[in-house]
Amino acid sequence: MPDRKPLIAGNWKMHLSVAEAVELVRRIAAETEDVQGVEVLVAPPFTTLYAVREALGDSRIRLGAQNMHWEMSGAYTGEISGKMLQEAGCTYVILGHSERRAIFNETSEMVDLKARAAVSLGLIPIICVGETLEEREAGRTFDVVQAQLEGSLNNFKEEKFIPPTTVMAYEPVWAIGTGKTATPSQAQEVHQFIRGWLERTFGTGVSAGLRILYGGSVKPENIAELMAEPDIDGALVGGASLNADSFVRIICYEKL
Ligand code: PEP
Numbered sequence: 001m002p003d004r005k006p007l008i009a010g011n012w013k014m015h016l017s018v019a020e021a022v023e024l025v026r027r028i029a030a031e032t033e034d035v036q037g038v039e040v041l042v043a044p045p046f047t048t049l050y051a052v053r054e055a056l057g058d059s060r061i062r063l064g065a066q067n068m069h070w071e072m073s074g075a076y077t078g079e080i081s082g083k084m085l086q087e088a089g090c091t092y093v094i095l096g097h098s099e100r101r102a103i104f105n106e107t108s109e110m111v112d113l114k115a116r117a118a119v120s121l122g123l124i125p126i127i128c129v130g131e132t133l134e135e136r137e138a139g140r141t142f143d144v145v146q147a148q149l150e151g152s153l154n155n156f157k158e159e160k161f162i163p164p165t166t167v168m169a170y171e172p173v174w175a176i177g178t179g180k181t182a183t184p185s186q187a188q189e190v191h192q193f194i195r196g197w198l199e200r201t202f203g204t205g206v207s208a209g210l211r212i213l214y215g216g217s218v219k220p221e222n223i224a225e226l227m228a229e230p231d232i233d234g235a236l237v238g239g240a241s242l243n244a245d246s247f248v249r250i251i252c253y254e255k256l
Pocket of ligand 1: 011171175176177178179215216217218236237238239240
């Protein structure tokens with residue numbers, strides 16, 4: 001059995017003031033201090049990164065960002081580089097979230113550039129893919145996910161190498177923030193498909209070690225059944241990560 005440490009990641013999106021973010025992360029850190037065997041990550045808004053890092057102190061909770069630009073610096077008004085994220089204490093960065101793809105016209109080619117830049121700095125990318133409801137209903141889920149994988153991981157594919165720490169996230173767009181979760185078997189089917197693609201592209205040893213997170217209305221009530229699926233290695237959590245009680249319960253899913 002490959003050793004894939006479960007990862008529970010909270011995506012705070014464009015929520016929380018500095019004071020609220022600090023208060024939330026302090027509670028999460030205090031209440032999960034004794035949790036073993038699960039890696040925990042929070043991805044706060046850019047403006048709260050420094051304060052959250054400070055509040056984390058020597059906690060094992062990791063800090064991530066929700067996006068970055070692929071250049072290291074330059075005339076890119078409004079953008080943040082991977083280098084800046086590292087300076088703020090980030091070790092992870094979420095790339096290609098469906099909200100970025102849909103609202104900000106981010107393409108897989110841009111995600112690919114970002115992933116390459118992140119890895120060149122030693123930042124771990126969490127690369128998101130997922131189909132819309134319309135695409136699922138038209139029976140196009142696998143085609144859409146495959147096209148996103150091919151485009152977003154193009155550089156890794158050409159180099160025939162993907163860093164083993166890279167994290168994939170399957171987030172069906174119809175399940176994000178809607179309260180509609182994919183059933184464990186619907187999620188597993190796509191996770192298995194993603195792992196199959198990774199295996200054909202990078203080899204069995206590599207694909208067996210990469211973590212694939214599920215995201216889409218994860219809550220304390222459904223995390224355990226999702227985590228019971230063989231190819232689900234963790235969760236990317238939006239709404240439920242903004243509340244200390246629910247996020248802590250998700251992290252402690254083995255005890256639920
Ligand atoms: C997300 O934003 O990545 C997400 C999965 O959101 P939610 O958990 O709220 O559906």
